[in-house]
Amino acid sequence: MSNLSTISHYLEQDHQHCDDLYMQAEEHIAETRLAQGAAAFQRFMLAFELHLAREEHLLFPELEKHLGSQGGPTVVMRNEHEQMRAILRQMLGAIERSDIDSFFDYADHLRMLMAQHNLKEENVLYPMADRMLGAASSAMLEQLSQTSAAIAQGVAA
Numbered sequence: 001m002s003n004l005s006t007i008s009h010y011l012e013q014d015h016q017h018c019d020d021l022y023m024q025a026e027e028h029i030a031e032t033r034l035a036q037g038a039a040a041f042q043r044f045m046l047a048f049e050l051h052l053a054r055e056e057h058l059l060f061p062e063l064e065k066h067l068g069s070q071g072g073p074t075v076v077m078r079n080e081h082e083q084m085r086a087i088l089r090q091m092l093g094a095i096e097r098s099d100i101d102s103f104f105d106y107a108d109h110l111r112m113l114m115a116q117h118n119l120k121e122e123n124v125l126y127p128m129a130d131r132m133l134g135a136a137s138s139a140m141l142e143q144l145s146q147t148s149a150a151i152a153q154g155v156a157a
Ligand SMILES: [Fe+2]
Pocket: 052, 055, 077, 081, 117, 121
């Protein structure tokens, strides 16, 4: 299996894509371009929710068949997803109130959480997924990319 076709590679690219969109939103807001910032933040949130959905609905359930769902690493990751979603809701509220100071207070917290969370996934969980799924990895990769549209519609609905 080439490196390009691993679950690790695919989901790391997805992290990078989300980080890029997030930084665009922060830049607009730092420069007080709030309308553009709000639009960019919505684009980031959609991409991020898609990423979380790929993990929560496709990858984690598959890993939980091997790990069991009680107290395993996927439980920790799901909890961290909820923490990040809660901060994102606060950040969206801050943008809507044009409260840039409060946005950046939340942003400091989010960046730290997101960096730690992504590193755990990239260093531990994704490599574990590649090992555990073995020959089933290519089917998982196919699902991760093919179901994006369906999940996106669900998120937007
Ligand atoms: Fe995650």
